[in-house]
Amino acid sequence: MNWLIDFFGDPARWTGFDGIPVRLLEHLEFSALALALAMLVAVPIGLLIGHTGRGGVLVVVSANLARALPTLGLLVLFVLLLGTASIWPVIIPLVLLAVPPILVNTFEGIRGVDPELRDAAYGMGLRGGQVLGRVLVPVALPLILLGLRLSAIQVVATTTVAAYTGLGGLGRFVIDGFATKDYASVVGGSVLIVLFALVVQIAFTLAQRVTVSPGVSQRLKTR
């Protein structure tokens, strides 16, 4: 408890290039960037493959392979290869980590929509793109968001480890704290990381509430 007061009560912790606000923003920046890039890659591919039904096996196999990759090893490898002059050695492994859950869930979500529904949509005269955009995506949205949330949590957690390579983020407090036996920093940093992850979870829950139709989530009571 004293460590917490030491950590959060020290005004010096709140300013400067290694202060809490800067580290928090760095963490957010790395995580958001990695997630956004992963989304840009995985969502369109997942939608396309789920909609056309072609290449599904490829998705599952490659996603499982990617999951088996040790993230930390990858991180170290990229840093060794590319150096620490830019953030990319960290971002690239994070993206690789984030792609599989988004890809698999988007694909499964679209493919799993009741075939009768797809049939009805085409039968009404919707074109292929309209079937995808107006029917399949809204119905598959809970699964698509689940994929995004899983990836986000992994990315946030792994960004912490990324501090190991010398980059910023909340992980610095923990790693530097251990190195200098500054346990207030270790504990304080951990708490910040937990809070950050919680906020991310809450943000996704709220996003789900707003974007998923009550008709899909069946949130309303049947009267």
Added chain:
Amino acid sequence: MDRLSLEAPTGEITVFVGPSGCGKTTSLRMINRMIDATEGRILLDGEPVQDIDPPTLRRGIGYVIQQAGLFPHRKILDNVATVPYLLGWDRRKARDRAMELLERVGLDPGLAGRYPFQLSGGQQQRVGVARALAADPPVLLMDEPFSAVDPVVRTSLQDELLRLQSELNKTIVFVTHDIDEAIKLGDQVAVLRVGGKLAQLAAPKTLLSEPADDFVREFLGRDRGIRRLQFVSTEGLRLRTDLPAPEGAGTFVFGTDSLRTALDAALLSPSGTAVAVDERGEVVGVATREALDEALAEAAHG
């Protein structure tokens, strides 16, 4: 499909009926190009459907499927307005039209703001019919629309369809595996056999009295004779007006109900006679066993 050739007359209900695997659904889906025919032609008002871009073609044809296939993320009103929206109708006009249709198919307008999961199967199916009718297409394709609901609801949906059809006069192609449904709804019934061959195309009455072959006869079932009575009018029944209407006797509407209904009424009466009433429910006479017997003999010969 094998050389299936038939015409669905404008403003009438044509029913495709047959055992599973006879290609009735496939035949139906060829009309709106959900499946493309490998050869042959399908003409819609004289125009080959193969020449029309499928989405455009489908927007002009109402389509009702077994599980209704409503869009779960959209409210009932917007489900019904799907095709008008696609056709670029003004939003308000589309919603007004959808509202009107909900009432037309016998749904409480209060359901307009609900989501499909909040409705019963029968209600969902009515919404499915309303959705198919929304843009007022001249042709309606119905693929086993009532087979997933319980028998009581099914009967009411069938009655509702007949009532709607008497107002709208659509050209309807209806697929079912239920011969009773086919006979009840069809102006003409096409019995298909496995492999997509047309076994017989006839009005229900003709089908029951003159099945083309053993396959059709077997498919029609055992009580074909009794069922045929539902196409025999009670107009010719000789009623007794000198008898008092017996207590607890079954009734039928004279001249409107079929001989089958009259016979049923008599069989369920303790007295064995049926009471004929007019449209307002006033007693017009009594049909005795003898009178029914005469009518049966006549039906059997004619």
